[in-house]
């Protein structure tokens with residue numbers, strides 16, 4: 001073992017990941033004129049964009065149909081108002097939203113337009129205008145398919161089946177820069193073929209959300225994430241406390257929003273073996289009317305929101321599901337065959353119990369049939385068909401559910417060109433924590449398109465050097481490569497204490513879903529951190545069976561790194577006086593409970609915007625990470641005087657703003 005057992009590739013810019021963000025980065029770089037590029041991905045068909053969807057999967061952009069007096073600045077303000085969001089990023093995401101969107105239209109994503117060619121929209125959550133649009137339940141899949149065609153059209157090379165395990169770095173005068181990556185070839189059959197080094201001048205890092213940290217998750221099974229690898233390399237994390245959680249089915253992972261709730265199904269729980277079925281919502285609502293309305297509202301108030309747990313709000317349901325599953329150890333289901341018992345009399349659905357809003361909606365949709373499945377069949381037959389195509393017949397069986405992790409608003413920190421503090425390293429897409437506490441539905445897909453365009457523009461204009469030679473990379477990063485390879489070799493050599501990798505992953509996920517998801521407490525987080533430390537020690541001193549386990553072993557290590565960082569961020573947030581906000585509730589002995597019948601762990605106080613102008617950043621260290629707080633960067637001042645902008649544009653001034661280290665361009669004199 002001399003650390004030279006790897007294949008070497010030299011490429012000017014590599015893009016890690018093949019979701020909607022990574023593919024668009026590749027296409028944008030090519031169009032910007034940088035063609036010594038390649039995509040490195042653990043799986044062409046893997047990731048969230050390719051494999052997920054929802055009732056009406058949304059893309060968020062500035063309005064493009066008549067009658068809406070929208071503007072870049074207004075959209076930036078909406079994004080900025082989401083709290084703990086940098087204003088420069090909000091401005092860029094707004095400014096480029098239309099360009100990103102129309103690029104997708106041009107390459108064939110079927111977003112609907114009217115006869116005049118107006119791309120119409122609808123209101124999504126946290127959206128004052130009708131900025132949401134959709135190509136249907138599989139919008140992000142259509143995006144990846146269309147972008148793949150472009151990648152093929154430009155013959156951009158793809159290294160498929162390479163899992164990045166190490167980001168190679170060099171110390172510079174004022175920090176660090178990226179120099180390439182070390183990856184394992186997940187399909188390698190023999191020793192000497194497992195490792196590959198990609199020497200690269202620039203890295204666009206598009207590894208998606210850190211899905212692998214959670215046991216209860218609506219991310220596709222094929223999505224795990226690569227944030228831990230980047231944290232170890234020195235990239236800063238940002239807003240790691242902020243993620244989204246909501247009710248989803250678990251056998252086939254799908255968000256249960258929209259009509260799945262608006263038809264008002266029955267919520268039941270059972271013992272693990274399926275016995276002892278009972279409804280569990282009733283006792284916590286003061287009357288059937290409130291309970292039925294809360295179920296209905298869940299349709300368009302999908303993410304868990306602690307502000308909606310009070311006064312019989314829709315998020316009380318997420319709390320009750322958590323109580324059944326996590327505290328009582330039961331399984332939870334939606335049953336579309338039966339109405340909630342409290343809404344039935346003599347076998348008939350009592351429409352008189354419906355809130356006027358729910359009644360009006362169901363009546364207008366012709367959806368007042370006697371059972372939830374009949375209402376769903378009438379209003380959205382495709383919703384039933386979707387489950388049938390995944391082997392679940394809603395006519396005949398209950399649907400198992402949980403409150404699942406769905407999206408990371410936080411992630412890696414970047415400036416307004418999406419470059420990390422680790423120079424030449426550009427996190428784009430969900431791994432970039434550009435969002436704050438609340439974000440309009442659909443802004444994740446927009447951010448991925450905008451960030452990837454932005455990174456490509458900066459790289460093409462500013463970072464044109466060639467990548468290091470084989471010798472150069474060995475000289476600068478040889479120690480890092482050797483250490484990473486030795487980490488795997490040691491585990492392979494150790495045959496007396498072999499890990500059950502599947503069980504280890506499960507333990508990691510269950511810990512996060514119990515302590516670091518939508519219900520949190522200071523004590524719980526400290527317990528989770530202690531368990532995390534013990535598990536990290538165990539995996540670093542135990543063995544694995546065969547070279548084919550290496551990919552899981554490296555992954556486990558970095559998921560534990562991410563988990564530690566997220567938990568440390570949560571611990572620090574609470575220690576700084578942070579209260580419940582976004583999509584999580586924090587236990588607070590001075591708070592109140594949504595219902596007196598609930599246990600103490602649901603006692604909480606709401607955050608009163610005291611922290612909305614602050615961003616938490618984290619530098620990872622193996623013992624204790626360094627955490628700091630800073631003010632949000634404001635929305636940059638208006639810079640729209642044509643002649644002045646044209647001059648600065650011609651002279652490349654805008655790229656220099658970043659080089660000077662500014663997070664956003666200061667107003668020019």
Ligand SMILES: Cc1cc2nc3c(=O)[nH]c(=O)nc-3n(C[C@H](O)[C@H](O)[C@H](O)COP(=O)(O)OP(=O)(O)OC[C@H]3O[C@@H](n4cnc5c(N)ncnc54)[C@H](O)[C@@H]3O)c2cc1C
Pocket residue numbers: 016017018019020021022040041042043044046047048049050052053054056057058059060140162163164165206207208209218219220222223224225226254255406407428429430431441442443444445446448
């Ligand atoms: C159920 C659900 C519904 C959603 N609905 C919406 C919506 O309506 N609107 C919206 O805006 N957003 C929505 N989102 C979020 C949105 O889909 C994602 O944020 C977005 O698709 C992420 O795209 P991405 O390109 O950043 O990452 P992904 O599409 O997840 O791609 C990540 C890529 O990186 C690869 N990769 C990961 N780690 C490594 C590694 N170590 N080495 C090599 N490759 C690696 C993966 O294999 C994959 O190819 C939803 C998410 C879910 C789960």
